[in-house]
Amino acid sequence: xxxxxxxxxxxxxxxxxxxxxxxxAEPYKAGVNYEVLPEPVATADPxxxxxxxxxxxxxxHCYAFEPKLNPWVAALPEDVNFVRVPAVxxxxxxxxxxxxxxxxxxxxxxxxxxxxxxxxxxxKQKLKNEDEIAKLFEGQGVxxxxxxxxxxxxxxxxxxxxxxxxxxxxxxxGTPEMVVNGKYRISSRENGSQEGMLKVAAYxxxxxxxxxxx
Numbered sequence: 001x002x003x004x005x006x007x008x009x010x011x012x013x014x015x016x017x018x019x020x021x022x023x024x025a026e027p028y029k030a031g032v033n034y035e036v037l038p039e040p041v042a043t044a045d046p047x048x049x050x051x052x053x054x055x056x057x058x059x060x061h062c063y064a065f066e067p068k069l070n071p072w073v074a075a076l077p078e079d080v081n082f083v084r085v086p087a088v089x090x091x092x093x094x095x096x097x098x099x100x101x102x103x104x105x106x107x108x109x110x111x112x113x114x115x116x117x118x119x120x121x122x123x124k125q126k127l128k129n130e131d132e133i134a135k136l137f138e139g140q141g142v143x144x145x146x147x148x149x150x151x152x153x154x155x156x157x158x159x160x161x162x163x164x165x166x167x168x169x170x171x172x173x174g175t176p177e178m179v180v181n182g183k184y185r186i187s188s189r190e191n192g193s194q195e196g197m198l199k200v201a202a203y204x205x206x207x208x209x210x211x212x213x214x
Contacts, residue, residue, distance in 0.1 A: 034186045041182035048081040052179040056087045059175045063121040088164040101159040102151045180204040
């Protein structure tokens with residue numbers, strides 16, 4: 001009888017502890033669902049949690065990611081800063097990165113971002129030179145001379161160089177990928193889907209928020 005009582009008391013004390021441990025167990029693991037970068041990359045605003053999307057306009061997976069990413073970004077709280085970084089590992093990709101930063105500098109990125117994606121993925125335009133990109137901008141009401149001046153400016157060149165450097169430090173393996181607070185790289189390959197990548201990003205945002213408020 002004592003044996004049964006002791007087992008019963010053990011179950012009362014120990015099993016809740018096991019349940020509590022299960023509740024706080026991390027759902028995603030470093031080295032499995034995300035990579036911890038060897039060296040953190042500085043963020044644009046240290047007072048906020050930065051979420052980066054590394055993309056390429058010619059990437060069909062990036063194009064498919066947009067309808068999932070945009071509502072997710074729109075729902076982010078104020079302490080999260082979302083940043084896009086164009087991928088650059090080919091001279092043509094550098095042109096497309098210049099297009100992104102030019103649209104941002106001209107304050108027309110909200111209109112042109114989707115148009116550039118559609119041009120490359122739906123209309124199968126290569127956008128392999130400045131003239132082809134200029135026509136796309138002109139079609140959206142951007143003055144050709146103003147476009148050319150900004151597109152070929154030193155500021156845009158520096159922005160592309162910085163994006164290239166960041167991409168290397170992020171250890172990007174493909175597109176699209178995400179980086180949370182300059183510390184964690186996430187890809188859909190390790191998480192089964194693009195939706196899975198967003199779930200891991202949301203988890204890491206909470207992890208960083210807890211660390212910042214500790």
